[in-house]
Amino acid sequence: xxxxxxxxxxxxxxxxxxxxxxxxxxxxxxxxxxxxxxxxxxxxxxxxxxxxxxxxxxxxxxxxxxxxxxxxxxxxxxxxxxxxxxxxxxxxxxxxxxxxxxxxxxxxxxxxxxxxxxxxxxxxxxxxxxxxxxxxxxxxxxxxxxxxxxxxxxxxxxxxxxxxxxxxxxxxxxxxxxxxxxxxxxxxxxxxxxxxxxxxxxxxxxxxxxxxxxxxxxxxxxxxxxxxxxxxxxxxxxxxxxxxxxxxxxxxxxxxxxxxxxxxxxxxxxxxxxxxxxxxxxxxxxxxxxxxxxxxxxxxxxxxxxxxxxxxxxxxxxxxxxxxxxxxxxxxxxxxxxxxxxxxxxxxxxxxxxxxxxxxxxxxxxxxxxxxxxxxxxxxxxxxxxxxxxxxxxxxxxxxxxxxxxxxxxxxxxxxxxxxxxxxxxxxxxxxxxxxxxxxxxxxxxxxx
Numbered sequence: 001x002x003x004x005x006x007x008x009x010x011x012x013x014x015x016x017x018x019x020x021x022x023x024x025x026x027x028x029x030x031x032x033x034x035x036x037x038x039x040x041x042x043x044x045x046x047x048x049x050x051x052x053x054x055x056x057x058x059x060x061x062x063x064x065x066x067x068x069x070x071x072x073x074x075x076x077x078x079x080x081x082x083x084x085x086x087x088x089x090x091x092x093x094x095x096x097x098x099x100x101x102x103x104x105x106x107x108x109x110x111x112x113x114x115x116x117x118x119x120x121x122x123x124x125x126x127x128x129x130x131x132x133x134x135x136x137x138x139x140x141x142x143x144x145x146x147x148x149x150x151x152x153x154x155x156x157x158x159x160x161x162x163x164x165x166x167x168x169x170x171x172x173x174x175x176x177x178x179x180x181x182x183x184x185x186x187x188x189x190x191x192x193x194x195x196x197x198x199x200x201x202x203x204x205x206x207x208x209x210x211x212x213x214x215x216x217x218x219x220x221x222x223x224x225x226x227x228x229x230x231x232x233x234x235x236x237x238x239x240x241x242x243x244x245x246x247x248x249x250x251x252x253x254x255x256x257x258x259x260x261x262x263x264x265x266x267x268x269x270x271x272x273x274x275x276x277x278x279x280x281x282x283x284x285x286x287x288x289x290x291x292x293x294x295x296x297x298x299x300x301x302x303x304x305x306x307x308x309x310x311x312x313x314x315x316x317x318x319x320x321x322x323x324x325x326x327x328x329x330x331x332x333x334x335x336x337x338x339x340x341x342x343x344x345x346x347x348x349x350x351x352x353x354x355x356x357x358x359x360x361x362x363x364x365x366x367x368x369x370x371x372x373x374x375x376x377x378x379x380x381x382x383x384x385x386x387x388x389x390x391x392x393x394x395x396x397x398x399x400x401x402x403x404x405x406x407x408x409x410x411x412x413x414x415x416x417x418x419x420x421x422x423x424x425x426x427x428x429x430x431x432x433x434x435x436x437x438x439x440x441x442x443x444x445x446x447x448x449x
Contacts, residue, residue, distance in 0.1 A: 005044045006331030009324055012036055013358075013365040020357040020364065020402045027310045034316040037368070038065050041323035052323050061323065069185070069319035070312045077181045080264060081132075081308060084174040085300030087253065087268040088135040093296060094279035096249055097126055097135075099242040101142050112150040113221060116157075117214045119143055120164035124210050127168030129253050129271075131175060134303025136165060136405035137412075144413060155419035156220045158409045163213030163427065165405075166398035170205035170391070173257060173264055178311065179362055179390050182318055183382055186374045190382040195257055195264075201387045201442055205435050209395065212434075216427050246278035306404065314363065321368040328372045338378040340447040344440035347388055351432025354396030355425065362393040384443040391435035399424035 012033065019029045042061060045053045053061060091097045104122045108115025123143060127135075140161060147157035169175055176195045183190035249271045256267035276282050282289055337343045350360060357364025370389060373380055397403055401410065401417055401424075410417060 001044060001047050002327050002330040005040055005327040008040060009037065009327055009368070010331065013368065016365050017356050017358050026357065026402070027306075027313050030310065030313040030317045033365075034065060034313065034320040037317070037320035037324040038062070041320070041327070044327060045323075050323060050326055052326055065316050065319045065323075069315035072185060073181060073311065073315035077177050077311075078308065080174050080177045081304050081311075082297075082301060083265045083268040084130070085132050085134070085304040086297045087272050087300075088130040088132060088303070089296045089300040090272045090275050091126070091130065091250065092135065092138045093292075094246065094249075094275050094281055095242040096246050096275055096279065097130075097139055098142055100126070100247055100250070101139070101146070102241075105146055110150070112147075112152055113218050115150055116147055116152055116160055116217060116221065119147065120160055120167075120210060120214050120217070123161060123164040124168040124206065126250055127165045128171045128206070129173070129250060131169065131172055132300075132303045132307060133405045133408065134299070137408055140405075140409060140412065144409070148413075152221060153224050154413040154415040155423065156217055156224065158413050158415055158420055159220075159399075159423040159427075160213060160217040162399060162406050162409060162424070163217065164210060166395060167206050167209035167213060169394045169398055170209060171199065171202040171254070173254060175394065176202070176390075177264070179393070180386065182362060182367060182370065183374070183386060185315075185318055186322060186371055187382065190386070193382045193386060196261070197383065198386065198390075199258060201391075201438070204438060204442075205391055205394075208434055208438070209431055212427060212431055216423060220423060242279050246275055249275035249278070310363075314367065318367045318371075321371040324368060325371040325375050328368060329375065332372070336373065336376055336378070338376075338447070340384065340444035341440055343447075344388065344436045344444065347392060347439075348433035348436035351392045351396065351436060352425065352429045354392040354432065355400050355428065356402055357400075358396075360389070360392045361397060362389055363397055366393065378447070381443075381446045384439070384446045387439045387443055388436065391439065392432050395431045395435065396428050399428045 016029060016033055020026065038061065041050060041053065042058060044050055056064075100122050101119065104118045105115055108118045123139065126139065143161055144157055147160065148154065152160070173195050176198060180190060180193060183193070252271035252274060253264060253267035256262035256270060257264055262270070273282075276292075281292065337346060347360070354360040354364075354366070359365045359369050362370065366389065370385075373385055373389075398406070400406060401421065409415075410420065
């Protein structure tokens with residue numbers, strides 16, 4: 001019975017991958033998967049007791065999946081997303097992000113490769129603190145026309161832009177809190193693993209990813225024929241000029257957490273006030289200032305609403321995966337290597353399975369696989385598993401055509417998906433191998449199995 005249910009559950013993961021590739025709604029797909037996992041686990045428990053359901057009634061199980069999952073996620077991560085989105089809106093409203101980009105273009109001059117590389121660096125820095133479709137689109141309508149006006153082909157420009165966002169996400173504090181919450185739900189002691197502890201790994205992945213993206217984009221640009229047709233029809237968006245001393249607001253939240261151990265919400269608020277103050281946006285009547293703050297927070301909430309909806313449903317799926325884990329364990333648990341080198345090599349070689357919300361993606365089917373590893377007799381430490389799962393998730397997710405803002409970029413630039421994927425998938429796979437080996441060299445000694 002356990003073996004049969006394990007096969008059905010594995011088949012459902014392949015169904016979910018197909019579902020994502022077809023471009024169907026991810027929130028609905030995750031809701032279907034959460035329900036399927038829960039129903040199958042309840043059926044299995046009716047025949048053979050499920051250790052994860054011991055002492056629980058059907059109502060207890062349903063409550064844990066559909067109530068406790070989203071409620072716990074809200075209490076641990078929702079506020080970070082809202083305040084982070086607010087900060088992103090501040091950077092856009094004050095013109096800080098746009099000014100950084102404009103100054104970068106001036107430094108690069110009319111040298112496409114140099115300008116593209118500088119834009120990638122600035123974009124990666126910006127997205128260490130920002131995330132969400134709204135900020136990506138706001139920065140994209142500035143960066144992409146600039147690249148295209150320099151003759152960079154659309155698929156290379158889009159790859160370079162999305163790749164630099166991907167690099168930034170490796171050190172993004174909001175995404176760290178989002179992913180570590182998944183570990184805490186399954187293993188409470190994971191709450192002891194902090195952003196400060198993960199930062200050396202995250203910033204190393206940030207650097208490696210950025211260098212690889214710039215190299216791949218530059219090589220592709222040199223091999224391709226430049227074209228100006230699209231760019232001639234779309235001038236770069238106009239931006240406000242922000243003073244140079246306001247630009248440090250971009251990294252203030254990260255500095256506050258790392259150097260002063262400030263709570264991240266306070267870090268976002270301090271950085272936001274600094275940005276608004278140095279850009280002269282706190283002048284005027286009190287009612288005007290408070291109205292501006294309310295509008296920025298509202299716009300930030302609107303930017304993050306689709307993400308929040310998806311993550312609330314994903315929390316249900318995560319909890320349903322806890323009940324499904326024994327069936328996965330019976331089928332594939334025996335094949336999980338306990339040697340850290342073998343495991344990191346396997347993850348690296350299979351890292352492409354993080355594309356299309358696959359079984360190695362924490363924002364896809366990977367939540368079920370994570371539950372197996374956390375329940376494994378090898379007792380892998382969170383300080384080893386978090387970097388391993390996070391690097392393959394972040395790299396593949398932000399080069400993936402199923403990611404909302406990548407899909408937006410494809411529509412905005414009118415690029416065909418095939419040439420973009422010819423750059424994104426091999427690059428993601430190579431980065432996955434490099435980053436997984438980095439996990440072994442930095443954290444492999446923590447595994448005692």
